[in-house]
Amino acid sequence: MPxxxxxxVKYAELHIPGRDPIKLPILKxxxxxxxxxxxxxxxxxxxxxxxxxxxxxxxxxxxxxxxxAKGILLYRGYPIDQLATKANYLKTCYLLFKGELPTPAQYExxxxxxxxxxxxxxxxxxxxxxxRRDSHPMALMCGIAGALSAFYHDNLDIYDPEHRENTMIRLxxxxxxLAAMAYKYSIGQPFMYPRNDLDFAANFLHMMxxxxxxDYKVNPVIAKAMxxxxxxxxxxxxxxxxxxxxxxxxxxxxxxxxIAAGIASLxxxxxxxxxxxxxxxxxxxxxxxxxxxxVARAKxxxxxxxxxxxGHRVYKTYDPRAVVMRETxxxxxxxxxxxxxxxxxxxxxxxxxxxxxEYFIERHLYPNVDFYSGIILNAIGIPTSMFTVIFAIAxxxxxxxxxxxxxxxxxxxxxxxxxxxxxxxxxxxxxSPARRRSAKSSxxxxx
Ligand code: ACO
Numbered sequence: 001m002p003x004x005x006x007x008x009v010k011y012a013e014l015h016i017p018g019r020d021p022i023k024l025p026i027l028k029x030x031x032x033x034x035x036x037x038x039x040x041x042x043x044x045x046x047x048x049x050x051x052x053x054x055x056x057x058x059x060x061x062x063x064x065x066x067x068x069a070k071g072i073l074l075y076r077g078y079p080i081d082q083l084a085t086k087a088n089y090l091k092t093c094y095l096l097f098k099g100e101l102p103t104p105a106q107y108e109x110x111x112x113x114x115x116x117x118x119x120x121x122x123x124x125x126x127x128x129x130x131x132r133r134d135s136h137p138m139a140l141m142c143g144i145a146g147a148l149s150a151f152y153h154d155n156l157d158i159y160d161p162e163h164r165e166n167t168m169i170r171l172x173x174x175x176x177x178l179a180a181m182a183y184k185y186s187i188g189q190p191f192m193y194p195r196n197d198l199d200f201a202a203n204f205l206h207m208m209x210x211x212x213x214x215d216y217k218v219n220p221v222i223a224k225a226m227x228x229x230x231x232x233x234x235x236x237x238x239x240x241x242x243x244x245x246x247x248x249x250x251x252x253x254x255x256x257x258x259i260a261a262g263i264a265s266l267x268x269x270x271x272x273x274x275x276x277x278x279x280x281x282x283x284x285x286x287x288x289x290x291x292x293x294x295v296a297r298a299k300x301x302x303x304x305x306x307x308x309x310x311g312h313r314v315y316k317t318y319d320p321r322a323v324v325m326r327e328t329x330x331x332x333x334x335x336x337x338x339x340x341x342x343x344x345x346x347x348x349x350x351x352x353x354x355x356x357x358e359y360f361i362e363r364h365l366y367p368n369v370d371f372y373s374g375i376i377l378n379a380i381g382i383p384t385s386m387f388t389v390i391f392a393i394a395x396x397x398x399x400x401x402x403x404x405x406x407x408x409x410x411x412x413x414x415x416x417x418x419x420x421x422x423x424x425x426x427x428x429x430x431x432s433p434a435r436r437r438s439a440k441s442s443x444x445x446x447x
Contacts (some may be wrong), residue, residue: 176203295307
């Protein structure tokens with residue numbers, strides 16, 4: 001039985017002509033809508049059909065709650081805007097994985113452990129050399145995160161909570177190092193080692209932008225914005241990449257390989273690739289006078305073009321992360337004294353036009369978190385191809401927290417969806433004319 005309210009016992013009845021009604025329990029979590037438990041349906045000889053899992057809960061979870069209609073996002077019960085303003089990324093990681101915010105002593109110990117796992121095994125450096133310099137950094141991240149599987153054999157018992165926690169610390173510590181190495185490799189600069197005197201976000205900026213030739217001073221406003229981007233992207237319940245991690249993990253696979261599956265899924269433009277796609281779209285639009293042309297294309301059903309950074313499967317109002325991100329975007333642009341930025345002008349005007357257009361209003365298409373994160377990252381000097389990589393750094397804690405939770409849930413089973421088969425019905429292979437001739441001649445020989 002999933003971890004649901006046992007007091008709530010109600011049934012739905014499924015009426016199928018010629019059969020007795022099938023009783024299906026209705027489950028209730030601590031928040032959110034009632035859920036019809038269809039697990040018994042398979043034994044009754046039926047499956048349900050739900051491409052894209054629009055109406056299907058694949059698991060129960062205690063980690064993140066979303067109310068898409070009201071624009072609510074909670075990590076372990078705490079609203080995302082409070083975490084973004086009152087916590088930091090590492091506290092958020094602790095909360096997501098362990099269920100509670102750390103005490104000062106717990107935080108000190110956790111931060112120490114993360115800082116002391118940021119180095120990458122030197123042998124991994126040579127893996128980078130196998131990639132072309134112009135490879136997309138997400139290709140490097142998929143390959144190298146998966147390759148970490150080969151380095152930690154001593155800590156891979158997925159049934160041991162201590163091993164799972166060590167894996168979490170290694171992953172959140174090493175992902176920024178790998179990401180910065182992927183960037184440095186692409187521009188031909190030497191890898192920069194992590195610095196333990198810097199906090200998580202500042203250390204990442206140091207590894208991205210410092211060189212051994214001169215000092216690099218991290219701007220605290222930019223470091224704070226980076227930390228906020230990490231918090232806002234840390235988890236989002238059963239999205240495509242998290243579901244990919246859970247599905248890969250459901251077979252008992254190595255956690256580093258599961259994270260590589262999450263990175264692969266995140267890469268797509270309908271998911272984590274949207275911030276990159278959004279910035280490329282703003283660049284393609286170029287000037288405000290061209291916006292109507294692109295809005296018309298987005299509305300044209302014969303044109304596959306969509307406005308990147310708009311719409312969300314779950315949010316049918318403003319994405320609560322986008323609200324915080326919008327504020328952070330203005331803080332960063334002020335700090336960097338960016339006023340007349342053509343991309344920002346296009347973004348501001350596009351937001352205005354789309355929010356007042358009937359097509360977008362009717363379909364509840366609001367700017368999502370990626371709309372603003374792309375502008376901030378661009379202003380900080382992060383190349384567009386690294387946007388999804390930064391999302392992957394942030395989401396690693398969400399992925400590994402779900403993977404960890406899954407190991408403890410008694411309801412967990414290997415993920416194995418069914419299908420409606422619409423292919424050919426049973427048929428036989430017909431003998432070819434040549435085979436028929438040779439069959440005839442061998443029959444003649446026998447006579
Ligand atoms: N531009 C134009 N029209 C859109 C857009 C868009 N960005 N998004 C949805 N629509 C339209 C669809 O054409 C559809 O119209 P119809 O009812 O006339 O057929 C309607 O809105 C509903 O869209 P669906 O595709 O059914 O919505 P779904 O929930 O499957 O897709 C998604 C959600 C993938 C996010 C979609 O809105 C999209 O492609 N957006 C652009 C990409 C993007 O920004 N992705 C980032 C998501 S946030 C994240 O991953 C952190």
